Amino acid sequence: MKTDFLEPYARVVGLAEMAALEQLAHPLAGARVLHVNSTKEGGGVAEILHKLVPFQRALGLDASWEVVEGDPVFYQCTKGFHNAIQGNVVPVLEAHLQAYLETNERNAVRLRDALREADFVFIHDPQPAAMLCHVPDRQGKWIWRCHVDASRPYRPVWRFLQDIVKDYDASVFSLPEFAQSLPHPQFLVPPSIDPTSDKNRELSSAEVSGVFERFCLDPEIPLVLQVSRFDRFKDPVGVIEACQIARKLTPLQLVLAGGGADDDPEGEAVLREVHAAGTGDPGVHVLLLPSDAHTTINALQRASTVVLQKSLREGFGLTVTEAMWKGKPVVGGDAGGIRLQVVNHHTGFLVRTPEGAALRLRYLLHNTEERERMGRTAQDFVRASFLLPRLVTDHLSIMLRLRRGDGDRIELPARNGRHGAQ
Numbered sequence: 001m002k003t004d005f006l007e008p009y010a011r012v013v014g015l016a017e018m019a020a021l022e023q024l025a026h027p028l029a030g031a032r033v034l035h036v037n038s039t040k041e042g043g044g045v046a047e048i049l050h051k052l053v054p055f056q057r058a059l060g061l062d063a064s065w066e067v068v069e070g071d072p073v074f075y076q077c078t079k080g081f082h083n084a085i086q087g088n089v090v091p092v093l094e095a096h097l098q099a100y101l102e103t104n105e106r107n108a109v110r111l112r113d114a115l116r117e118a119d120f121v122f123i124h125d126p127q128p129a130a131m132l133c134h135v136p137d138r139q140g141k142w143i144w145r146c147h148v149d150a151s152r153p154y155r156p157v158w159r160f161l162q163d164i165v166k167d168y169d170a171s172v173f174s175l176p177e178f179a180q181s182l183p184h185p186q187f188l189v190p191p192s193i194d195p196t197s198d199k200n201r202e203l204s205s206a207e208v209s210g211v212f213e214r215f216c217l218d219p220e221i222p223l224v225l226q227v228s229r230f231d232r233f234k235d236p237v238g239v240i241e242a243c244q245i246a247r248k249l250t251p252l253q254l255v256l257a258g259g260g261a262d263d264d265p266e267g268e269a270v271l272r273e274v275h276a277a278g279t280g281d282p283g284v285h286v287l288l289l290p291s292d293a294h295t296t297i298n299a300l301q302r303a304s305t306v307v308l309q310k311s312l313r314e315g316f317g318l319t320v321t322e323a324m325w326k327g328k329p330v331v332g333g334d335a336g337g338i339r340l341q342v343v344n345h346h347t348g349f350l351v352r353t354p355e356g357a358a359l360r361l362r363y364l365l366h367n368t369e370e371r372e373r374m375g376r377t378a379q380d381f382v383r384a385s386f387l388l389p390r391l392v393t394d395h396l397s398i399m400l401r402l403r404r405g406d407g408d409r410i411e412l413p414a415r416n417g418r419h420g421a422q
Contacts, residue, residue, distance in 0.1 A: 005058040008196040013389050021389055024396045025059035031399065032140070033063040034118040036111070038078065038127035040067055041291040042259065043229060044191060044318040045124050045147055048391070051194040055392050066111055068128045074103040079266060081126040084157035085150050086233060086313040092157055101130055108134035120399050123168075130164050141169040141402045147191070148315040149336035151177045170402055174316045174337045187398050190340055191316045192391035193325060193382070198294035200325055207295070208302045215255070215285060217303075222252045222365050225304035227297055227322075229258050230270040230288075233313045235333065240277045240284055242310065242357035247283060250362045257287040257300055301326050306364045306371070310357055311335050321386045324348075324378035329371055331360045341386070347378035 010018040033056055037045050049065050056063035070078075077096035084090040108115060108131040115121060115131065119140040123129055125147055132142055144165045150158075150173065162180065165171060170185045179186050193200055212219045224243055228234040236256050243254040256274060259267075271288065278284035289296060301307060307323035309332045316337030320330050324341065330348035332338040342348040349360040364371045 005054065009387075009389055012195045013383075013387060017389060021393055021396075022059060024393060024400070025061065028396060028399055028403075029060040031061050031119045032117060033061050033120045033122070033399070034114055035063070035065045035122045035124065036068065036115075036128045036131070037065075037124035038068055038070075038075075044316065047199075047318060048191055049124075051197060051388055052391065052395070055388060056395070059392070059396075064114065066114065068103065068107045068131075069110070070103045070107075070127075071099070073099045074127075078127045081157060081161065082148060083233075084154035085126070085146075085148050085161070087149075087152045087154060089154055090157065092160075097160065104128060104130035105134045107131055120402070122395075126161055129161065132167060133164065141399075143170045143172060143398065143402070144168045145172045146178065146315075147174065149178060149313045150180055151175075151336070153180070170398065172398065175340060178315075178336070185402070187394075187401075189391070189394040189398070190337060190386065191318060191321075192386045192388050193318055193321045194388045195325065199298050200322060201298070203295070203299055203302055208299050211296065211299045211303050215287060217253060217255070217285065222250075222305040223255060223300075223303055224252050224306050224308060224361060225255045225257065225300055225323075226308040226310065227257045227301065227319045228309065228311070230267050230274060232266070232270055233311055234258075235310045235312050236270070236274045237277045238312075238354050239308055239310050239357070240274070240281075242308070242354040242361065243284070244281070245354060245358035246361040246365075250365050252305075252361070252365060253283045253285065255285045255287060255300060255304075257289055257297060259289050259291055259293075297322075298326075301328065304328060306331060306361060308357065308361075309333065309338060310351065310354075311338060314338050317341065321382055324375075325382045325386075327372075327375035327379045329364055329374035329378060331357055331364070341381070343381070345374075347374055347381055 006018060035049055039046050053063045053065045077092060077100045080090045080092045115135045116138050121140060121142045122145050124145045129144060166182055168184060171182055172187045172189050173179045174190045176188055226239050274286055278286055301323050307328045307330045309317050309320045309330055311333040312335055314336035320332055320338055320341045323330050324347055330342050332342040332348060332350055334350040334352050342350050344350050351357045351360055
């Protein structure tokens with residue numbers, strides 16, 4: 001065990017929990033675990049894997065991470081899959097489907113030895129899913145990890161993907177309502193954040209206050225923040241509208257901070273829409289940040305008064321957890337995994353419209369004691385439910401369950417209740 005790697009986590013979650021985690025990992029010592037996704041930078045999946053893989057190594061597993069290689073047609077196809085799984089009517093051209101299958105075959109050939117010899121292969125989202133079809137001599141268990149909201153997929157696209165992922169040994173979804181009918185065990189595992197990373201570690205007051213001068217923000221005006229990729233499902237234009245409504249009665253400044261992902265061809269178009277919506281409004285600040293701007297995002301979240309995540313669809317929403325870990329109440333869209341984190345009136349508010357978001361923003365900006373109470377509750381909730389050691393525990397439990405051949409569908413993490421939204 002790499003105690004130097006694990007020690008910072010023990011200081012956050014306690015020695016007893018880390019000892020239990022090491023005990024759980026012991027039977028899997030030396031197991032070859034391979035993760036495959038679509039990008040090393042940008043988006044929540046890459047962010048999780050940057051920490052999950054070395055954590056598994058520190059526990060004695062032989063963990064590694066590979067990325068599929070594709071051309072623009074492949075990524076256009078998989079972006080269509082992403083949107084269709086989350087409910088958009090997105091017919092996918094036959095030529096794009098063919099490019100998707102051919103790209104998966106090429107990557108399976110390139111990675112064949114690693115894929116064939118691994119004891120456990122975690123395939124993340126649709127992009128690399130079809131590689132399974134090209135490794136007939138695989139030795140280990142293959143798990144398809146769906147990170148997006150699959151509760152109401154566009155059926156023609158889902159039927160295509162279902163015909164592929166049905167042959168996996170198991171699948172993992174973030175919420176019960178995301179799970180689809182598949183002929184294998186299904187596990188329910190929300191993602192988590194790393195409390196020791198640059199994005200979540202404690203910062204000095206100078207680091208936090210420095211973002212006001214760096215980005216020409218007014219330290220005397222409450223800061224409302226949304227951090228996300230520039231993606232229509234994150235509803236950045238709706239965020240601008242909500243803040244403009246709220247600002248008619250309450251002073252505030254809005255920061256939309258984010259960037260693109262290597263596998264998202266729509267990001268530039270969405271960014272143009274955001275700039276157009278905020279043109280001429282000095283209270284709207286759009287920050288296009290590089291994928292490694294972790295300390296900057298951390299400082300912005302700590303400098304904010306209230307954090308927004310007004311997503312229309314959301315697999316989980318790591319930025320919600322990040323903000324809550326920093327003691328901030330979150331006004332979040334009543335969608336997907338945000339419901340798992342934002343407990344109405346306790347850790348923030350769930351909303352469905354710009355008008356509802358504006359109402360909750362005004363309430364929080366006017367009620368300091370209530371805002372601080374929600375922030376403390378939010379931080380405690382993240383500590384108990386959404387930190388990296390819990391995610392590692394869930395992955396170990398899945399691998400042990402599959403190794404034993406125990407096929408029942410189980411729900412690993414604790415759940416919170418859901419309340420209504422505006």
